[in-house]
Amino acid sequence: MDINIVKLKKYASKCSVLYVEDDEIIRTQTASFLGRFFTDVVLAEDGVIGLAKYKERKFDVVITDINMPNMNGIEMIEAIKEILYTQIILVTSAHNDSEYLMKLINLDVSRFVLKPFNNKQFLYVLYKIAEELTFENERKELQEEVVSLSKNAQIIVDEIKIGIITIKDNEVNMANRAFLDIGGFDSYDTLKLEMPEIGVLFEEASHCVNATSNKDLIEQLEQLGDDEKKVRIIKDTKTYEYQVTSTKLEEENSYILTFSDITAIHNALYNDEHTKLPIRKFVLEKIELLKQGVSELGVIIVRAKNFENIAKWYGKAEATAVEVEFSTIVKAVKNEQLPNAFIGYFAENQIVIISDKYDMSETYKILKGIDISTETLFTKHDRTDLRFHLSTQAEFLKLDTSKELNALEVDLINAFDFMQ
Template sequence: MDKEQVKKLRAICRDISVLYVEDDISISAQLEKLLRKIFNNVEVEKNGLSGVQSYTKNRQDIVITDISMPVMDGIEMCKRIKLINSEQNILVTSAHNDAEYLVKLIDIGVDKFITKPIDMGSFLSNISKIAISIYREKRETVLESRIKAQQNLQKELLNGIIFPLAYFDEGEIVYANSSFKKQFFTEIDAGDFSRFRLGYLFENKKYVSMSNSELVQEISNSDDKTYLVMDVNKKIVKKYSISVTKFQNAKGCLLSFVNLNALNEEINRFSEQVDYFPKRESFSQALLEPKKSTKENYEIFCVGLKNTKGFIDKYGGAKMHSIFNSLAKSLKKEFSAEVQSKELSIYLFETNRYIFLVEKNLDNSAIDKRLSDFGKKYNYAFGSGLPLELSFIKENIKNTQSIGDILENTEGMLYTLSTI
C-alpha cells in the first residue's frame, strides 16, 4: 500500500476506534505502531478479560485479538463481546491452524482471520476492508439522521402553518398538517389515511363520485378556485380558496386551503381598528403643530388593558383580538364628544396601547375619573372569569420640553404600562 493509499485510509479511519488484545509484547508493539499510523483511537489490552472490560466501556468499532492469552482466552472474549453486540467486527490473529478453534470462532460469529506470523500487507488489506465497510455504514447513518431531521423540521414548519395542507400521491394522502387533520379528518381518516375521500367534504355533490385523483385534477384545471367545504370538526360549511401545487420530478401534489371567511374577518378587523384612531406617526406630527409649540402645558395619558398575557395563554389570541377591537370601539364611543371638539386626541401606538393627548382647557382630573369609570363600565372578559382591568398612567408635558423629550417620555410610559 503506497503513501497515497495510506493517506486515504487514514482519512476514512479518522473516526473509527480499535481495540487490540495481544499478550505477546513483541508482536503487540509492532502491530500497535502500525495501527496508530492509521487510526486515531487505539486501545491495547493484554488479556481477554481486560479486553471485555474495555469493550463494555468504549464499544470500539473494530476488535483485533489473539486466541491464546492468560486470564481469559480470545475465544471466550469474542463470545462475550458478541453477546453485547452480535454485529461487532472482530479480526482474529492466531498461530493456530486447528480446525477446532476455527469452528468455535465461526459458531460465535467471527469470520475474519489472519495467521501468525502476521503479513503486514495481508493485515492492511483485511483491516482496510473492515474500515471501509464501517465508514460507509456510519456515513449512511449520519445521512439518514440528517434526512430524518430535515423531514421532522419540514413537518414542524408545515404543522405550524395555520391553513390546511395535504400532500397527495396517486390519489392518497401521504402527509397532512395539523390544521388539515383538525378540520377535515374523521376519527377513521386519522387512523387510516387511505380511507380519506376528498369529495365528501365538498358542498357540491358532483364531487362525491370523483376519486381523489380526479378531484385534484378538476381543482387544478378549474379557473374558479373557490369552493364550499365542510369543516368536519365544527360541522359547518366554509368558503375556501383551494390551490394545487405540483412539484418537478415528483408525482404528487400539495393542496392548500385558505379559509376566505376567516381571512375576510381578519381583514375587516384590522381595517376597522385602523379606521378608529390615527397612529404613532400622526402623534409625532401633532406635536409639531403651532398650538402644541406654545407655552401652554398639556397632559399625556397612556392607556391599555392589564392581564392580557395570562388571558391569551388561557383563551388564545383570537379571543384577545376580539377584546382589543371591543376596547377600541368603546374608547371611540366614550370620548367621541371630546375627540370631535378636538379637546382630546387619541392615538393607537400598539394593539393594546393608546395615547391620549389632552388640551389645556379640558379638566384632566375629570379624564382620570372618566378612565377609571370606563374601566369599570365595560366588561372585556366575555364571561371568562379572568378580569382585564384598564390601566393608565399620565404625565404633565411642560412647555420647556423638546418634541424629542416628549416622544422619549411617551415611549417610557408605554414601556411602564406594559410592565404593570
C-alpha cells in the same frame, strides 16, 4: 489490493480499536503499526482484561488473538457478541484450524489474518474495515440529518395557516396542522386511520369538487378551472369553504394540495348581509343537492305578517332590525327542533327551512306561534316609540323533486305570494 494510504489515515482517524494479544512482543509491534493510522488504540493482554475494557466503553473494531490465558479469544468473542452482536471483530491467529474457523463463522466473524502478519494483507483488511465504518457512520449522519430536516420542515409547515397535504400514489403521506384542524383530526395517524380517502371529508355541492377517492380528487383538480377548485365542509352546523390548489411534484405520482379558507368570501357572496342566512341562489343550490334520490322535499316557509308596514311607519333601519330579530328567532327554533335541517333567506321577509328526511310538524307548529312585539326590541334599540305587534305566517309544503329547479323556484315564489 490497492490501498490509498491518505484515505486509510482519514478513515482510521475516526475509528477506535481494542487490540487483545497475550504475546508482549507481537502486541507492542502491532500496536505501533496500528498507531500509524489509528489515533485511538486500547491494548489488553488476555480475554478477561479485553472483555473488561470492552464493557467500559464502545469500540469500532476489536482485534484479537485466539490462544490466550485466562480467557481465550473465542470465549471473549462470545461474551462480546452477547453485548453487541454486530460488533466488527478481526481475528489474528497462528492457527488455521477448521474447528476454530467453524466456531468463528457461527459467531458471524468473517475477518481473519494469519500470524506472522503479512503487513500488506493486514493493512488491506484494516483499510476495508475503516472504509466500511466510515461509510456507515456517514450514512447514519446523513440519515439523522434528513430526519432532522424532515422534522424541522414539518414544524415549519405546521406553522402555516393554510391546510397542506401531499399525496403519493393516491395515498396521503403528509398533512400539516392546519389541514388536520380543517378535518377535525387530532393527528396524522388518526387521519390515515379514519379517512384515508380525504374526498369523503367534503360535502357534495354544486360548483365544488366532489370526489370519493384520492385518485378522483386529483383527476378533478387537474381538469377544473381555478374558480371551481373549491370544497365545502360542515362543522358544528357551520359551513366552511376552501379554495384548493394542486401542484404536481417531480416525484412520480406525487402532488401537493393546499386549502385556503375562503369562508368569509363565500359568506359575503351567499349570505344575506343582515340576517346572515344563505341567500336565494344558495337556497336553490341546496334544493338541487337534497332532491337527488328523493321524491319530495319537506319545506316550511315563514314570514312576518304585515312586515311591510314597519318600513312605512318607522323607516328602513327599523325594518331591518325587526327582520334580523325575526330571523334570529326562527333560526333558534330550527336549531332546537331540526339542527340538521337547512335554513335560508329566500327574499325580504321570506325564510325557508328545508329537510329531506326529518319530521317537521312540531317545528311548523312552533313557528306559527311566534310573536314579535314592541317590548322585544325595547332593550336592543333604546326606543320607546315603537308600537307594533307582528305575528308569524308559516306554511308547510312538499316540493315535487321530479320538477326542474326553476319550476321549484316558481313554486316557492307563488307560495310566499299566496301568503300575502
